[in-house]
Amino acid sequence: MEGLKQRQKKLDLQKNDEQEINPKTKQLEFFGVPGVCIVMIGMSAVVLLQYFACNEQTGCSLSNAGMIVEIAKKTKLLDPLVFFVYVSWYLWLFLLYLIIPGESVNGTQLRTGEHLKYPINGKRSL
Secondary structure (H helix, E strand, C coil): CHHHHHHHHHHHHHHHHHHHHCCCCCCCHHHHHHHHHHHHHHHHHHHHHHHHHEECCCEECCCCHHHHHHHHHHCCCCCHHHHHHHHHHHHHHHHHHHHCCCEEEEEEECCCCCEEEEEECHHHHC
16 A cells, blocks of 8 residues: 555656646747638738739839739639649658658657657658
8 A cells, every 4th residue: 555655656746847847838829829820821922912013024013002903813823733733742742651661760859858759751752
């Protein structure tokens, strides 16, 4: 019975030490999920804006923003074939990740002193 209590006490001490070494993060990066969504959509919008606003004749001028909207309406932004190829490529890489064996390497040392293992098979995939 005493041995069980000592083990429980050791486990409790280990949990306390782990909580001090690796405290749970309380603040969110980019204001959480809404912020991440805004960044993803916003960055895509910036890239599209630069694509439509910049050309060889006028450079990157935003003086005629109405023309940018007209060009965007006339341009087909989402081609189903391109979307299919893009998703297929990611699925193909995922399958290669599962099928092709790769060397496992240690990642960066964590606050707890542990290392996560990552399989590396990038060269074999291509």
